[in-house]
Amino acid sequence: MARNREVAKRVFAIEYNRSAHEDKATEENAPNYVISPLGDPVNRLYFVGVLMSKVNNGSEESPLYRAEVRDPTGTFYLYVGQYQPQPLSVLPTLEPPTLLGVVGKVRTFTKDDGSFYVSIKPEVIFPVDIPQRDRWIVSTSRLTLEKLKALEDAQVMNEPAVGPLMDKGHLRRSAESAVNALSLYGKQDLMQFREAIRGALGLAIEGGGRPLLEAPPPPKGASPRPPDIRDDVLRLIKECSSEKGALYRDIITRCDQKGIDRIRLEETIQELLDEGTIYEPTIGLIKVI
């Protein structure tokens, strides 16, 4: 019996981006999974969001686009190269901001220091209208809420297990996700996911039928746009720099001391790289131009 085709999971950016574990295939041709903080094994995903930026970090002949697609809860990072023919033919024709649907495979990167990053290898991208985005928000909210409720119940159980969770009315797959999440991530603050779903549904309701850019921003708590830390990060990089540049490791340490969030640091450094304020002469080394 052939393996069933991998389902395209509906996952919000906040859930996907906070993934810190993966299930790497040991057999040949077996799929890799990112295990989300709600315990969902994700190999392929489908999401809808706004194309915020696209930059070709490669060359004319062998392009490598890095694109950001924003959903109501966060940003998906996409890498598109020659092995993604359909996205490569479509992406250059699109100008931000455009509402997009993306079907893609998970992509992971683990730094030397063990920190773990996820992004997307798109298989296909296509334009989407507001009602379709809202249908995506609704089905993604429903599927996320199933997992979330099971995990909320699991977190307060003495001995969380699939059977008792199913007795409480959860689907088998939600119960399995919850048990999985608890063993990998321990007890988490789940309020952020609940708020994210609320914010997303709010956008579907308030922005219903209107073009996205005129829609009100997501309600507070869903995805607060943090104050700009660009200048702070740039100063810190300069402070850690020797003649060759600053070690990535040192920058992270300094930012940790200053209380700057790792994910935000990552985003900011990428922005600075994109605009050419800094560059990466070798991996792990950052230099201000």
Add this chain to the structure above:
Amino acid sequence: MTEEQIAPIVKELKEALPEADEEELSRELSRYIRFGIVPQEAKKAILRKMGVREPSRTSIGHRSLSELQGNEIGVEVTVKCLSSNQRLQMTQNDERTLSTGLVADETMIRRFVSWEGHALEKAKCYTIKGASVRTFRGELELNLGSYAVVEEAPEGTLSGLDVSKLPRYGALVELSLRDLRTGQGNVSVKGKVLSAEKRQIETEKGAKRIVDGMLADETKRVRFTSWHDFGFEVGDVIAVKGAYVKDWRGIPQLNFDERAEVEKLPEVDFDVMRTPRLAAEELQQSGASDVEVAGTVIEIRDGSGLIFRCPSCNRALAGGNCTVHGPQDGIVDLRTKIIIDDGTGALSAILNTELTEQVLGMSVKECETKFCDSEANLVDHLVKKLLGRDLVLRGNVMKDEFGPNMLPAKLEDDITDPLEEAKKMLSLMEVP
């Protein structure tokens, strides 16, 4: 131990092993006895060593299948084999042949299992000695272990047995239609008869009226064959007790015959106006007749667009060749192979000519004229029209070794209002 005490045992051994040398047997026996093993046990050990199977020591005698209680050992039964399957099964250390099947006597039907290579043949009668009885998933079954001896019974054994008069195998399970799975043996279901077509067939016992049709509850629609005319009509709500489930291209189909009880339920009704909508994950488990799926088209697969079919067998030609009939002038046809995914699972679906024409907004003829030089342009056009589209498909979902495959009869855009749904979900989330 004297020669006289050993002699009768040697004689018994010789009877069981006519080929063996008597002196050799006697020597073998004394070897055990020297270690203090009592002669009867030594005899059994020798027989086992020589590969002779002997009925269990603790034979409790002959039993009918209905008399079995569970946990007996050393039972003797006389049965007819109704079905028998062998398959290789991996165990911890090696591969072994597992035989399973159903046997019957005049009282009932039971399952048998053997890990020891006892192969029963369908329709033959056997006397089985030294079987044990155990409980597996709530059902008693005969276990033919290494002590079991299976002998073909003489001609005429169980000649009065009429299997069709016996109750079906297994405990009666009450199920909703969506929980029916191929292979279930004794189910009880309720549903509304959506269609019923009576026809005459010829059997060994003469002409017979059977009924084919569709049964529905709120969860699913299931095709059925009733091998007996119970007199129900379209629109009746019926309860069927003692039906079994067969497979038709990965779709479970309900079957029942005169052994079943069919009862009309005038008090009960099901709302069957809406075609049941199922999640893709459920259809990956088990196919369905006339079902609705709502999802997003996430891939247009190779083999879509204009194809040429063999005039004799309708197979798609590859490079102008039919795999069976060789080079052919093909008949042009139009189809689209897509993947539809709803977030719980993925199905492949083949849109036929009419649906592909509907999607493209043009006929096969127009396609041929417009895209005659470039096949690729037509596929691009299909991608533009379909990729990423939210669709509701209605049709049959088959299942084979390549997974679930839908043949939609109807295709519509998903025009569900997400606003209402979002409001409902949000208000439910506010409830503490």
